Amino acid sequence: MKLATLNNGSRDGQLVVVSKDLTRYTTTDIPTLQFALDNWDTATPALQAAYQQLNEDKSVGESFDPEKCYSPLPRAYQWADGSAYLNHVELVRKARNAEVPESFYSDPLMYQGGSDSFIGPRAEIHAQPEWGIDFEAEVVVVSGDLKQGATPAETAKSIRLIMLVNDVSLRNLIPAELAKGFGFFQSKPASAFSPVAVTPDELGDAWKDNKLHLPLRVTLNDKLFGFPNAGQDMTFDFAQLLSHITKTRDVAAGTLVGSGTVSNKQDNLYGSSVEHGGVGYCCLAEVRMYETIETGKPQTPFMNHGDTVSIEMLDEQGNNIFGTITNKVNTQY
Structure with a gap:
């Protein structure tokens, strides 16, 4: 799957799932990439399901714009x-x-x-x-x-x-x-x-x-x-x-x-x-x-x-x- 972080005005941004062709994105209940990494085994099923739906249904999601992205981890522990x-x-x-x-x-x-x-x-x-x-x-x-x-x-x-x-x-x-x-x-x-x-x-x-x-x-x-x-x-x-x-x-x-x-x-x-x-x-x-x-x-x-x-x-x-x-x-x- 492909993940990105949008600049939503907060320090850590909003985690989004991006389509394979990088044209669309959707959100889930998982707020940030660091949260997903901290809870990888429980977070990935929902992320993977959103990713699959994005790629199978072109009507799902919003237009993805890299100009609106933070780095995937806007800050990191190391x-x-x-x-x-x-x-x-x-x-x-x-x-x-x-x-x-x-x-x-x-x-x-x-x-x-x-x-x-x-x-x-x-x-x-x-x-x-x-x-x-x-x-x-x-x-x-x-x-x-x-x-x-x-x-x-x-x-x-x-x-x-x-x-x-x-x-x-x-x-x-x-x-x-x-x-x-x-x-x-x-x-x-x-x-x-x-x-x-x-x-x-x-x-x-x-x-x-x-x-x-x-x-x-x-x-x-x-x-x-x-x-x-x-x-x-x-x-x-x-x-x-x-x-x-x-x-x-x-x-x-x-x-x-x-x-x-x-x-x-x-x-x-x-x-x-x-x-x-x-x-x-x-x-x-x-x-x-x-x-x-x-x-x-x-x-x-x-x-x-x-x-x-x-x-x-x-x-x-x-x-x-x-x-x-x-x-x-x-x-x-």
Whole structure:
């Protein structure tokens, strides 16, 4: 099934069930997505029944407008973002002539982001150009409750929903923060999630091995910027990422875990871009790393006022699965 949260003026919005083709929605007695996640076994029958009726009867429901959506979880108890595509990490390290530590291949990188509020899927990014405004297109899972020490086999069963995210990064603020030895904070502002969250069964054969095997499409200022396959070159699957965060703690229903920037292995700068026949990129930092490695310095600028990024994923028939994230930069807020 497909779920979204409409902006009804309240902080947590109104949970709605969205038709498979994303054209219509209906409500149930279940008020919010967090309530559904907290009561998953008892809530899902009613949600599933509403979903089935929407898809079988075109007269049911109201017109669905992503412009009126919050992120599916407007706020969450936890937002933990991994870096599961080590090609991205390898490029960053290579650009500064540093080796990737061997532990990175067996122990996932992860940071804990702010989750008290997210921006909407069609909201503006408020930031200053000197901060180095970048987008990061990723896949995200939403978990149920998990106990400390949960194994990947156990965490795989707890994956309730899947979404996309634009994990906004302020690249020029990152080095000074990391140099303090205490991680990201100001350099990681509010993220934007896809209008719609879907259950794993909606993805069919594209969801296997706890990975989503479809291209993630990124458009920058109406030009295709990248479409790497999210199922390729993912060193750690979502079950492993979830197991990683349960090592020292219980995990509450509604926890969000991101994949990190989707990145496929490519040969070089002049073969990796969409224009040169490659699959492109899911963030500006990655093309800037290629440029630094091959030309000595980055040439592609970060985002500025008015720049717009769109992120979406299509199924094999070309249907939009999650709706489209579209965020415009406003430096004059």
